[in-house]
Amino acid sequence: MNDLLAAYGNLIDMIFLNSIIAYSVWLTLSANMFSMATGGFLSLGAYTCVYLTMQHGLPFFAGAAAAALAATAVALILGLPLLRLRGDYFALATLAFTEVVRVVALNWESVTGGALGIFNIPKYTDTAVLLIVFVLAVYFCWALEHSPEGRARRSMRRDETPAAAMGVNIFTHKLALFAASGFLAGLAGALAGHLNYFIGPNDFGLMRTIDALAYPILGGVNSLAGPALGAAVFTIFPEFLRFSNQMREIILGAVFVLAVLLLPNGLTSFRGFRGSRRRERRMGVREKGGG
Amino acid sequence: MYGIEQKNAIEMAIDEINESRMLGDIRVVGIHMDDGADKAQTVNIFQRLINQDKVQVILGASLATLSFAADPIAQAAGVPVIASSNTAAGITDIGNYIFRTSPPENILFPGVLAYAERKYNIKKAAQLYGIDDQLMKSAYLIHKEALAGAGIEVLLSETFNRGDVDFSAQLTKIKAAGPDVVVLGALAEESANILYQARQLGIGDNVVFLGANAAISTKLFELAGPAANGFLVGASWYAEYPSPKNQAFVAAYVKRYGHKPDVFGAQAYDAAYIVAEAVRRVGRTDDRKAIRDAIAATRDFTGVIGKLSFSATREPIVTPKVLEARGGSFVPAE
Numbered sequence: 320m321n322d323l324l325a326a327y328g329n330l331i332d333m334i335f336l337n338s339i340i341a342y343s344v345w346l347t348l349s350a351n352m353f354s355m356a357t358g359g360f361l362s363l364g365a366y367t368c369v370y371l372t373m374q375h376g377l378p379f380f381a382g383a384a385a386a387a388l389a390a391t392a393v394a395l396i397l398g399l400p401l402l403r404l405r406g407d408y409f410a411l412a413t414l415a416f417t418e419v420v421r422v423v424a425l426n427w428e429s430v431t432g433g434a435l436g437i438f439n440i441p442k443y444t445d446t447a448v449l450l451i452v453f454v455l456a457v458y459f460c461w462a463l464e465h466s467p468e469g470r471a472r473r474s475m476r477r478d479e480t481p482a483a484a485m486g487v488n489i490f491t492h493k494l495a496l497f498a499a500s501g502f503l504a505g506l507a508g509a510l511a512g513h514l515n516y517f518i519g520p521n522d523f524g525l526m527r528t529i530d531a532l533a534y535p536i537l538g539g540v541n542s543l544a545g546p547a548l549g550a551a552v553f554t555i556f557p558e559f560l561r562f563s564n565q566m567r568e569i570i571l572g573a574v575f576v577l578a579v580l581l582l583p584n585g586l587t588s589f590r591g592f593r594g595s596r597r598r599e600r601r602m603g604v605r606e607k608g609g610g
Numbered sequence: 611m612y613g614i615e616q617k618n619a620i621e622m623a624i625d626e627i628n629e630s631r632m633l634g635d636i637r638v639v640g641i642h643m644d645d646g647a648d649k650a651q652t653v654n655i656f657q658r659l660i661n662q663d664k665v666q667v668i669l670g671a672s673l674a675t676l677s678f679a680a681d682p683i684a685q686a687a688g689v690p691v692i693a694s695s696n697t698a699a700g701i702t703d704i705g706n707y708i709f710r711t712s713p714p715e716n717i718l719f720p721g722v723l724a725y726a727e728r729k730y731n732i733k734k735a736a737q738l739y740g741i742d743d744q745l746m747k748s749a750y751l752i753h754k755e756a757l758a759g760a761g762i763e764v765l766l767s768e769t770f771n772r773g774d775v776d777f778s779a780q781l782t783k784i785k786a787a788g789p790d791v792v793v794l795g796a797l798a799e800e801s802a803n804i805l806y807q808a809r810q811l812g813i814g815d816n817v818v819f820l821g822a823n824a825a826i827s828t829k830l831f832e833l834a835g836p837a838a839n840g841f842l843v844g845a846s847w848y849a850e851y852p853s854p855k856n857q858a859f860v861a862a863y864v865k866r867y868g869h870k871p872d873v874f875g876a877q878a879y880d881a882a883y884i885v886a887e888a889v890r891r892v893g894r895t896d897d898r899k900a901i902r903d904a905i906a907a908t909r910d911f912t913g914v915i916g917k918l919s920f921s922a923t924r925e926p927i928v929t930p931k932v933l934e935a936r937g938g939s940f941v942p943a944e
Contacts, residue, residue, distance in 0.1 A: 326662035329653045425742045434740075434747035438678045438700065515653055517678035519744060522649065558654055561643055568646065 328446065329515075334554045335449035336510055341534035341546030342456045343503035346463075346496050348532075348540050350472050351479070353406070356397065356413035357531040359420035360390045360501045362523035364508025366424060366431050369440055369518060374430075379443035383509035390505020391498050398497040402490060417528055424520035436519030443513040452510065453547075456503055461543055463499075468492065537578060539585020548586050613672040616694055616878035617642050618867050620669055623882035626862075633890050641665065645676060652676040656683045665689065666895055667885045667905075669878065674698035675744050681708050690902045692885065694877035697823055698748040702924040707902055709924045711846075711877040711884065711915070715752045718823050718844030721930040723756050725943055726842055730818050732791045735762050736784045738777070738804065739795030741769035749822040750795040757793065765789050770800065777804050781811050794821045801825040801841070802833035809837040818842065826873055831938045841935040846928045847876045847915040848940050856914040880913030887911060 324331075340357065347354040368386040371377040377385070401412045424431040431437065463469055471492055474482040483489050512518050530553065538549025556574070560567045582588050624640045627633065641663055645652040652671050659665045660683065667690045671677045674696040684691045685705030693701060693710040702708050726732060735757050740746035750767075757764055765787040768780035781804070784792060792808070794801050801821050808819070821843045830838055849860055849870050859879060863871045871879070888904035889895060909919045919927045934943040 322661050326658045326660075327654075329650065329657050333650050333654070434742050434744050435698075436675065436678070436744060439704075442682075515649055515679040516682045517649070517675065519675055520742065521675075554650075557646065557648075557651055561655075567644065 330554065330558060332444070332446055332449055332514060334551045335446070335453045336444075336507060336514065337531075337534060337550035337554050338453055338547040339449070339456050339503060339507045339510070340531045341538070341550040342460050343500045343507060344531050345460065345535040345540065345546040346500040346503065348535055350475055350493055350496050352402075352493060352497065353410040353532075354413045354497065354500065355410050355525075355528050355532070356394070356416045356501070357504050358523045358525065358528035359413075359417035360394065360504030361508035361511060361527065361531075362417075362420045362424055362520070363390050363393060364505035365512035365518050365523065366508075367505070368509035369437055369512040370430055372443070372513070373437070373440065379513060383506060386509035386512075387502050387506040390508070391502040394498045394501025395494065397501075398494045402493050402497065414525070414528070417523075417525065421520050421524050424523075431520065434520065436517060436522075438517045440513060440516050440518065442516060444510045449510060452506060457543070457547070459499075459503075464543060468495075472496070533575065535585075537575060537585060539582075539587035541584055542587035545585050545587045552586065613644070613670075613695075615872045615875035616669075616672065619863065619871055619875035619879040620882045622863060622866060623879050623886075627882070627886045633886060636889060636895055638886065638889075645671060647673055647676065649676055649679045652680045653683060656680040660684060660687045660689050666889070666898055666901055667692065669694065669881050669885070671696075672874075674701060674748075677701055677708075678704070681705070684708070688898050688902070690885075690898065690905055692881040692905070694881045695874040698745050699752065706906075706924070709905060709920060709926075711881045711913075711918065711926050712874065713823075713846050713926050713928055713930065715749045715823055715844075716756075717925070717928075718846070718930045719749075719752055719820075720756050720759075722820055722842050722844040722932050723760055723762075725932040726791060726818055726820060727760060727762075729943075730790065732762055732818070734787075734789045735764050735791045735793055736787055736789040737764060737767040737793045737795070738780055738784065739767070739769060740772055740797070740800065742771050743797070745824055746795040746797065746822065749824070753793045753795060753820075753822075762791070770796075774800065775803055777807050778811060781808050781813065784808075785811055785813050789817065791818045791820060794819060794825065796822065796825060798825050798827035798829045799833060802830045802838065805830075805834045805841055806837045815840060823873075826933070826940060828939075830935065838935040839937070842943060843933050843935075843940065844930050845873055845933050845940070846926070846930065847873045848931065848933055848942070850939075850941070851914075851916070851931070853914070853916065855912060859914040876914050880911070880915055880918060883913060884908055884911055884918070 344357055364386040367389045368382040371382040371385055372379055397416055401409060404412055425434055471487045475487060475489060479489055534550040534553055535546040537553060539545030556571055560570055621640060624638045627638050643655045645655055659668055668684055669692050671680055672695050677693055677696050681691055681704045685707050690707045694712050696710055697712050697714045699714055701710055739750035770777060794804060796804060805819060819841045821841055823845055825843055826845055888901050891904045892900045906920055911918045916929050921927050932943040933940040
């Protein structure tokens with residue numbers, strides 16, 4: 320058992336880490352914000368935390384908190400102008416942010432080590448820490464979903480104009496959610512920084528952002544279990560398919576295309592998981608209890 | 611990308627070792643895993659190999675950035691690792707279980723520079739390198755230090771990003787500065803484009819181009835054509851290296867896989883034999899510490915890349931060879 324745990328320890332860690340990232344993305348997706356800033360927030364969190372712990376000797380806890388707050392602050396500043404954009408424009412503008420962070424990380428050598436990255440990072444992130452943050456993230460999203468904010472968000476998701484007419488302040492809600500998403504991603508970045516001894520600017524680029532978007536979309540945006548399920552499947556699949564070597568990426572892509580075609584509302588919409596699909600179709604999107 | 615040739619070469623070496631029964635009743639079993647050049651997957655693989663498959667030795671990882679993340683796990687578990695394509699500085703500093711058969715740029719480049727200095731009159735240099743590539747940035751710093759050590763003035767340093775195909779802006783500046791030598795920190799594809807465009811812009815044959823070890827690839831000639839002629843690089847190995855052992859290796863490899871091995875394949879083949887040799891000396895497979903010590907004690911091992919010993923810091927001590935691009939292949943520089 321211990322051997323098994325040691326053999327798959329990093330896999331378990333990655334599932335929790337990716338799940339936390341998935342909830343960060345979910346917070347934006349569930350309010351119709353197609354944010355591609357995740358990579359930028361992760362990078363910001365990782366470098367901030369590693370810089371503070373390694374260069375200034377701060378404890379990991381303080382570094383991670385600072386990283387999360389830094390990402391939140393940047394999300395607020397970024398959100399003010401960007402949230403006036405909609406749809407594709409918002410996606411592109413947030414993608415530009417991720418790219419800007421990557422280029423800054425490449426060139427700010429005194430802090431980030433440039434292209435060489437930072438190695439010999441002490442490993443502070445363990446499974447227990449990840450589990451705790453994961454549980455807190457799920458609880459946060461659950462509580463949010465069952466608060467008046469959750470109700471406002473569900474109405475926004477359906478159609479923003481009537482929601483605004485009903486008195487929902489769309490902009491404030493989106494800004495708060497974007498900031499919360501930044502907080503979670505920054506925290507996840509801090510955890511990622513101290514997980515694998517090494518970080519480099521290309522760890523948190525476009526690919527990482529797209530992977531992060533795939534987690535909740537694959538799992539299902541309309542369910543609280545969706546992001547975690549999507550992240551778990553997405554993380555385990557490459558390991559599961561390792562026997563196929565070079566074919567793996569192709570199989571992985573095909574499986575996801577099939578999943579999206581057959582289960583457009585994500586894996587959690589699969590009949591086995593919950594109620595009938597007809598009811599779902601009638602309801603448009605699933606309404607959670609308490610609303 | 612770099613991994614397949616290494617996998618081929620290692621599998622061939624393992625089959626040969628088992629067939630020749632050089633280890634008596636001990637059979638070598640190779641487990642190959644593809645990391646998709648992804649850091650998290652590489653760490654997963656290392657954990658699984660160490661804790662589940664209980665391997666004695668790991669050969670890899672293929673990229674230095676992956677090794678920086680995964681090697682500490684092997685170091686902590688006391689499993690020897692031999693890399694055969696990591697050329698970035700600092701890999702073996704991770705710990706006393708980490709080795710490599712790929713000579714890093716700082717072992718290879720001084721030889722190339724010394725050769726160029728002997729042959730040409732070099733006073734002023736320009737550097738052009740990939741700023742967002744771990745390996746190339748590392749190569750740039752090594753080149754810079756070597757140039758300074760040789761008393762060559764660096765007129766300017768220009769940069770590019772991964773995936774760039776147009777280098778005319780940088781090359782125009784370099785042409786205007788008028789260096790005697792241009793040192794490239796670039797992978798094969800980029801080096802090829804740079805060489806081609808430099809000749810197009812009218813940078814003449816009197817300007818010598820020196821490159822990094824990672825620029826060695828047949829791809830260079832496909833893209834650059836005759837513009838590659840005269841390009842100098844350092845390497846531990848080249849396919850025509852005339853030792854009997856290497857000739858046999860290249861012939862067997864071509865027979866088995868239908869094409870010539872690359873330098874990383876050759877270095878991987880030697881890594882597999884170094885492990886086999888170490889296990890033979892230890893005589894058993896249940897003691898990783900003893901195997902590590904035996905690997906560390908490797909002196910004057912005759913491999914396909916020539917004689918190889920490990921230094922106290924577990925770096926390979928080999929005879930660097932200066933290669934010149936000439937007529938579509940790299941040949942020893944005369």
